[in-house]
Amino acid sequence: MKIILKSLTRKLFLNFLLVSGVICGVYYYFYFTETESVHYYYLIGSISGLSVLFLFLYYFQAYRPLKITLRQMQALLAGKKYKRIYTNRIDEYGILAHFFNQVTAGLGEVSSDLKDRDRMLDELTIASQLQRDILPLKNSDVDGLQISAKNKAATEVGGDSFNFFTKKGKTYIYIGDVTGHGVSAGLIMTMVNSLMSVFTDMYSDAFDVVVNVNHYIKRHIKKAMFMTMVLLSWDNDKKTMSYVGAGHEHIIVYNAVTGLCDAIVSGGVALGMVPDNSKIIKEKKLALEEGDVAVLFTDGITEARNSQGELFGLENLKKAVVEYAQEYSADGINYHIAKDVSNFMEDHKQDDDMTLIVIKRTSKVSEKNSENISTIW
DSSP states (O other): OHHHHTOHHHHHHHHHHHHHHHHHHHHHHHHHHSOHHHHHHHHHHHHHHHHHHHHHHHIIIIIHHHHHHHHHHHHHHTTOOOOOOOOOOOSHHHHHHHHHHHHHHHHHHHHHHHHHHHHHHHHHHHHHHHHHHHSOSBOEEETTEEEEEEEEOSSSSOOEEEEEEEETTEEEEEEEEESSOSHHHHHHHHHHHHHHHHHHHHOSSHHHHHHHHHHHHHTTSOTTOOEEEEEEEEETTTTEEEEEEEBOOOEEEEOTTTOOEEEEOOOSOOBTSSSOOTTTOOEEEEOOOTTOEEEEEOHHHHTOBOTTOOBOHHHHHHHHHHHHHTTSOHHHHHHHHHHHHHHHHTTOOOOSOEEEEEEEEOOSOOOOOOOBSOOOO
């Protein structure tokens, strides 16, 4: 019996056999018991009645269930509202109904996931725009310096932070890199950017600014999160440069007289690693004479890979600085270094956020630098 219930074809065939058997039995019954005229009269009536019974069984067992299923499938394909099919049958129709329910349930989950994905993408777009809005929009020159910056995040929200602004007779230039990238890194980057603006209003030297930024973010970020940074301070009156390192990459310095390039260790410890970094960090002088160039960068530059998995590296960056520093302005140096990195990577995916700041010491009066801070990567 269970075998028959599992097959709609067997079930309909059994119904056909039963109806045929009944018709044959009626035929033989009337053939041996009634007159010929009465025999045909009852035979035709019996065949008609049993045929109606067979059609009735066929309608309710096969045609009507299949019609219901096909109607829901057509609604699904047409993008209209459809309903779940409820049945306890275990035959072909039951399998078809179960398959339809499973598919539509999966589509419901996919639809929900797509809605969540669209919502998250919208939020990431807003976060990305907000992040771009707090970064400087244009490069800028100050008296005695040309400053040029380029940045490209690896994801919608990046973890690299940089800015340059003048307060209390000093121009501050900083670059930072939060561990990892993405939303969490972007939030810390935004926090640090805001804190830099606040503490440069409150304190007059770079050392106190970095100490207080570290003290604040240590209390508000997870233990596994931290940010490396180097802060340059340019005295607009004395025309002298100093810097405070917080565990960031090297500072590349090109000497215009010798034509040589040095990579200075920025020193210090990353922001957020210790509660008090005042005993670890120091503010040091950075000698910049006419024509000298200082380059700040994040590890997305030196760790950029090509299709063979090779790193761009610090040495290639130094060679590029030597090649372009004498001939170009800060904008030109930045452009050509960025182009070298791009050519080196070829079609390889960008693995990390990339930021490059070029500072050139010059006493020449130059045209106002209005190039947008963008990227050619």
